[in-house]
Amino acid sequence: MSGDTARTLLRDAGTTAAAAVATALGTLALVPVFTTGAWVPPVLAAVTAVAAAGLLLRVAAAALAGDRPAPDWWAALVRVAVPFGQLVVLACVLTALFAPDRAWGGWLPVDGSLGDLGAVLADGTVELREQSTPALPLTGLLALTTLMAGLVAVAVDLVAVGSRQPALAGLGLLVLFCVPVSTVIGSIGVLPVAAPSVGLALLLFADQHRQLSRRLQEGRRPLLGPGTLTAVRTGAAAVLLGLVVGALVPTLTEGARPFAFGRGGGGGSTGTALDPAAALQGQLTLDEPVELLQLDASVPDPGHLRVVALEVYDADAGWTVGNLDGQAAVADEAELATLPGRQGGRPVDALVTALGHEDRFLPLLYAPQSVDVADPEQWRFDPATGTVFGRDVSTAGQTWSVAAVEPRPTPEQLAASGELPPELPLVQRYTALPPLDPAVEELVGTLTADARTPYERVQAVYGHFTDPANDYRYSLSTAPGTGGDDLADFLRLRQGYCEQYAGAMAALVRAAGVPARVVLGYTPGTAQPDGSRLVTSNDAHAWVEVYFDDLGWVPYDPTPIDTDRAVELPWAPRAPDQELDPRTDPLPAPLPAPVPQAPQELPAPQELPAPQAAPQQGGTWVPALRTAGTVLAVLAVLAVAAVPAGLRVLQRRRRLATGSPAGLWDELAATALDLGRTADPARTPRQVAEQLAEAAAPGGGAHRPHRRPAAEAGVAGAVARLARAEEAASYARPGSVPAVGPELRADLATARRGLLAAAPRGARLRALLLPPSLLAGLRAGLPRPPRRPRPPHRTLLRG
Structure with a gap:
């Protein structure tokens, strides 16, 4: 080249x-x-x-x-x-x-x-x-x-x-x-x-x-x-x-506008819908409740209607949606959300009709096994969060059926659930927290000081919000915080609505080392004379899901809401009722609550564990x-690192292709230079050959004392023959130098092997990755700028 x-x-x-x-x-x-x-x-x-x-x-x-x-x-x-x-x-x-x-x-x-x-x-x-x-x-x-x-x-x-x-x-x-x-x-x-x-x-x-x-x-x-x-x-x-x-x-x-609660929401959620990024207060403070869904269930007491899970927590942005995997359509999955190994469940079938509901998230009962909905290819299921969301389609005017298995773990099963390995991707994902206020960390340490199992830690945090002695009140009107941290302010003022309760409990459970997330959805609504249930905007709700080993996600509801709206969870007794009195608790201005989604650093999502096994990293994208x-990054680094070596190989082939002794001698000199052997340019080829032969001798490669004398003699003889060929070509008349034969090429190979064998391992590695002879050749090929002429000597005349 x-x-x-x-x-x-x-x-x-x-x-x-x-x-x-x-x-x-x-x-x-x-x-x-x-x-x-x-x-x-x-x-x-x-x-x-x-x-x-x-x-x-x-x-x-x-x-x-x-x-x-x-x-x-x-x-x-x-x-x-x-x-x-x-x-x-x-x-x-x-x-x-x-x-x-x-x-x-x-x-x-x-x-x-x-x-x-x-x-x-x-x-x-x-x-x-x-x-x-x-x-x-x-x-x-x-x-x-x-x-x-x-x-x-x-x-x-x-x-x-x-x-x-x-x-x-x-x-x-x-x-x-x-x-x-x-x-x-x-x-x-x-x-x-x-x-x-x-x-x-x-x-x-x-x-x-x-x-x-x-x-x-x-x-x-x-x-x-x-x-x-x-x-x-x-x-x-x-x-x-x-x-x-x-x-x-x-x-x-x-x-596109962010999602909004109430009618007229823009962006991906239009009409009356649950906003996965903003506070629930707007839905809960509508002047008149809006009829959203009609629920016909096979049991008189169905559980929550899940909409979407919030899994990313930030002190400023609050709880927001993480990554949703949109690969699987609901029509492609035989069973959507199978409960893990020891988890007990109650089969429930339901028919849901959208009245005033219009959203791209599909409200479903817990652990849906199958969903029958119009345009099933347009509705996608995210297995990590159990969320079904539409692709260019909404719930407006739709009716869908769901076959589900609601989780029903016993307190004994929860108490027997062991610790999850901290390096598990699911644990890293659902215990991720930003730096918390020292008061919050102190509270978690106090609550869980005597807890020995994950269940005991969760129950201690849950009891903190549900114990009447702690004076937590359900209210849509809260005093503004002064600490600059919404979580710390809520835990200090102890007054708020469901999303603040759920968000605070999820954060504290994560701080206790147990995976948790916030879920938005609806309570099952009010029973109607015909046996169906009517879900309105008043039923919009937020609660917590906690992950237990071999049991999966288990719901907890720390918010003290009205009995008619609450879902009974036997493993987590409900907080006392605290109905909202509009006369003594007027509707406030919007609270400093979670704002529209902002870019977050989130550990990469993984699928939920397979049944009857410890949670493992899933096979998502x-x-x-x-x-x-x-x-690709490794290949790119290797490709860049291989460029000098590749150029050096091309340089060697060009020299050998010339067919002249000078090319072979230049290649031998370049090999010596790559290995850190420099020669005095004033020396003759024979003197340089003697120097190279000494470098290949046992003294020059002390780390290889086992080399045989015959091998040393072979290297010295090869170097000497290359030097004599170079001298003969240098002093010969132009055009009279014979072409290089295979013997001389073999001598070059023998000499190179000898020099490489005598060199330390580090020198051989440097010669491969960054050969100095290549850089020296590039520098020699660069033209030097002309020197500036010296100014003429001036003599100061005195007179």
Whole structure:
């Protein structure tokens, strides 16, 4: 490989890295678009894979071209082949992450897997229309986002590296920046503006650095000249602009609205629906209750109607929905939510009719086994949370039936439930907490000081809220807190409504080391003369689910509500009734309660445990996502680390291909340099040969004393013959040097093996991963800038 080709590849490698990092920074504009950071691993995997594919393809193209000047048609072919290859790699990444089942090896797309991937992307387009922002990171939406980021990475790489216009490639970052601007209501914050600005600054610097490197090659300007300072100033201005404007830039009004309680809710929940991200107070304080559902159950006392589980807790944002897996349609599952091994249950069948209810979440009884609903392919089941949600469909005007098995554990079963391993993904996911107020931690420690089992700890926390001596009151009117922490304020003031009770208990149970989450839904409503039950907006409710080993999720309701609304839970006796008196407890202004969903850091979701086994990590797409992302990251690192070794191999082949003794001698000298053996340039080849023979002798490789004298003699003889051939070629007349024969090539192989065998292991590793001879060759090929002429000597004349 010629010096010009090596320099071009080196510049392209730097620009490729700059384009990839800039694109990755640009994707941070999507932070306010999603509720969690589940989109980050697949997006970074796609960007990394695209960059690695582009670099390797360009290195391969240069190796095929060799030292000969590449014709125009070859350069045009490379420009087309590189982005095409990147698109193929992107398709493999998408297949590995989102449709691996029928792919060859789990990553190579074939006919069946392409159809599966197309179905996932089609689901993403539906989710794109129905989701509000911040959106739930459903599988289809993640696949669509990964595809978009990958295409942007291909476009940025094509313009920055293929067309040699890094500054122009910054337009690709604008595509990513437009997503939050056009979908998020309110301010998008600093990071979504500052991060793409840093990416743009990096592309500007790469553009200026490429131009100055070319001028340096022509000997016209030093590398760090005025142009570089201009690029740095421009990039710094872009970053500063992002930091200043990021907190001020509003978003367009076309963005989807957050979910809202009460009539007229926007976004993904329209009409009268339960809001999975906002407080329940709006539903509970309607002037007139709204008839929502009619429930015909096979038992006179059905349990709660579950809607959605809130599993992410933040001190500022409160409880919000985590990731929902939208892969399985309710029609595809024989049994939706099977109870774990020792869990007892009561079979219940019910027919539910939506009266004034309109929501994309389907209210269901506990542990639904099957659901019969119109358009079953449009209703998806998330096994981790037991939630059924619609895809471009709502409950308005619908009737559905559900066959369920309500959990009925006995107190003895709960008491016998053991500790769960803390490293279990389910435990990590459902005990995650931000730093709590010291008063809250002290309260948990006091309550659970004498508890020996998870059940005792949970009962201690539950008893704290239900014991009349602790003076907790149900109220929609609460005094404003002064501590800046809603949880600590509620525990101090001891007055609130159901979501505050449930949220506080779930947080304290998590702090006690037991998995817990908040659930929104409805109590079963009021019995009607015809035997059915009427569920109204007054029945909107929040309660707690606690996970016990081999029993699964068990409901707890710490809120002291009216007997007619409450669900009897034998393992958790109900708190005393505290009905709300509108005359003495007037309706208040909205409380400082959980706000619309904000991006959260959440441990990756896992499926619930299989029956009759300890909870294990499920087979959802998230473990595959992690594994594929890790594999891609490792492959990308290995690919980048292998570039110097690959270039060194190409360099060796070029020298051997010359067929001259000088090429063999240069290769031997390069091997010695890679192993840390430098030679005085003033010495003759024979003197250098003697030095190399000593390096290969037992004294030069003291860690290999077992080498036989015959082997040492063979290495010394091979080095001596290479030196004599080099001297003969140096002093011979031009054109009279014979071609190198196989014997001399064998001598080179013998000499290299001897030097490698005598070198320490660390030196051999450095020679493989970062050969100094390669860098020395690149430096030698770079033109040196002309020296400045010395100023003429001036003599100071005195007179």
